[in-house]
Amino acid sequence: MDMRIGFILLVLCATPALASWEDHTGTTQWKVDITERGCGTDETESYLFVINHKGPRAEIADPVHGRTTGTFEGDILKIPSRILPDGVGSSRLSPITVPFTCTIFTTEYRWDYKDQHVSCSGTTEWRGHRIDQGGCPQQPTTTQRVDIKEHLTREDKARAILAKNPKDFWANWDMAHANKQRGDYKEYLTYLNKATSNEYIYPETRAKVQQEALKQLGLPQPPPPGTVPFLRVVTDEADAGGVIYNLNVPKPTPQHKQRWRTMLWAALTPKSDKILKDLAGLPGDEE
Amino acid sequence: MNKLPLILTILLFVSSCAQQETTPSTQTPQAAPPITVTPAEPSCTTMDCFIPAANNCEDIDITLTQEAGTFTYSSTHCMLTKTLTRIEGPPELKEALEGRSLTCAYNKGEFDSRWIKTLIYGLEQCEGELKEKLAWMLMLT
Known part of the structure; x- marks a missing residue:
């Protein structure tokens, strides 16, 4: 009898907590x-x-x-x-x-x-x-608790990297998405801005995203500037700056236009974190 | 024999038959009652009437030809659906964008007019293929 009770308790303890x-x-x-x-x-x-x-x-x-x-x-x-x-x-x-x-x-x-x-x-x-496409609520299982711990560790690692190299692209990118998950959009945009100020990784990464954009839109190459009214409006609106997540982003300078577009892309694209890391061949978190 | 009664009977018979033949089988149609045309209430065709109605969570649809292309906007129960129906551009871009939609949910009194007036702003809380395609378009500008 004691063995059976012990077994039942063992099963209950080992069973992952139900989603709630x-x-x-x-x-x-x-x-x-x-x-x-x-x-x-x-x-x-x-x-x-x-x-x-x-x-x-x-x-x-x-x-x-x-x-x-x-x-x-x-x-x-x-x-x-x-x-x-x-x-x-x-x-x-x-x-x-x-x-x-x-x-x-x-x-x-x-x-x-x-x-x-x-x-x-x-x-x-x-x-x-x-009616939204989200999944069922997930209470962290033992495995997921480990993942969350790793995620926190990744954020801690990002902070440690940034303490030595404030312009590190991936550390800023990780910090940006950690803040996005917390709903701190001001910090999200701040870290995105820092990530895109990286002079080495950012241009290369941006080029990969542009290639992926052509693929997603089924285009062999970008249309010549000014030839597509739809694209012209997107360009004009991006160049004017605007409000995103209730934060006013002023009109970008010519040097910052591309960075602003990348930030907008990241903000509007579901799973942009994973997409960018997949393009770069790095492990990423699901958003 | 006096044939007068017979003749009169025949005449009477013929007369009644003739009346029946000449009487139309259908009654003369009466003139149709005059049709009263009630002028239709002017429908909403601009964003200036659409936005307040949508803001009030009224059910309303509209098609607008704007600088970027032609869009249909449909608001029902505080949910906006924006569909790109036509753009000018290469066939591949038309294939990628035309027919795509995004939806934005809102509370009464909190309709974001940027959803109508702009392409890329106000979309943080919206979802749909059109939103994702717009984001990719940003990387081509």
């Missing part, structure tokens, strides 16, 4: 069918919900009731009760408990509406379906 939304970081998008019943209403409409996951904390952009925050406990989101302005009156929403799977959530909550003349109650049902 409580550990997730990133943004998810959901098409939500909202059915509202009460106060003479019985209707269903579809809305887009955007959820910003920061571990257990979730910020929900609810287009009906506005932004709110909740807390994930495992895969169950809990949103506390709140009172919201509602037309000429106000509505008190009951606490909301929302069980999630990787791609679906459903819940129902009560609300009580009141204004000067009327008070009534009803229920609202949410049925959400995931």
Whole structure:
């Protein structure tokens, strides 16, 4: 009997922890069918919900009731009760408990509406379906914990390299993407700017990205300047500078135009970190 | 024998048949009621009306011919879909870009007009093939 209990405990300890939304970081998008019943209403409409996951904390952009925050406990989101302005009156929403799977959530909550003349109650049902292409939440397994430790070590290594050589391309590149993953876009752009100031690695790397761009667009060579209106607009907009991640990037000098384009490419391209490292033949992280 | 009743009967018979033949089998159509043409409400054809409507999360579609090319913009439930339908350029570039789309989700009152007015700005929170192709285009400029 003791052996069997010991075996079971061993299996439980060795089994990787199950994935949970409580550990997730990133943004998810959901098409939500909202059915509202009460106060003479019985209707269903579809809305887009955007959820910003920061571990257990979730910020929900609810287009009906506005932004709110909740807390994930495992895969169950809990949103506390709140009172919201509602037309000429106000509505008190009951606490909301929302069980999630990787791609679906459903819940129902009560609300009580009141204004000067009327008070009534009803229920609202949410049925959400995931519409972004992200995967299921992943709680680090033992193997992934090792990877994360390596990632942190890589960032530590990058810092150590930069302490001696502030212009090291790959160290700045690694720091840029570490900050991007943390959502620190100011530091992300700062490190990208430093990476592209490298006079040796950057030009070579940029040339490889340009070749890949031709391949991705199916072009044998770049179109002659000014011959394609679409390309001309892209050029003009890039040359004017602009706001990215809510940060104002001024009009680049002629010497910095190419660097700015590379920074924009990195910011707009999913998995740009991995792509660049693949092109350079280096190991990269999945974004 | 007095043939007058017979003749009268025949005449009456013929007369009634003639009336039936001359009476049209269908009634004269009445004049169609006058058709009242209600002028159609002016539809939205510019970004100046599209942007506020999209900002209000109204369902609205529009096609715009802009400097870079022709785009369709579709807003529904606070989600914008921007599709490049036509550009001028080499066939390979048309093949790579035409028909590609990107989508941008937003909250009511937070529509980013750069999605309509520019090609490359405001796309950080958008996704789709068109966004990725635009990023690659940057490296050719």
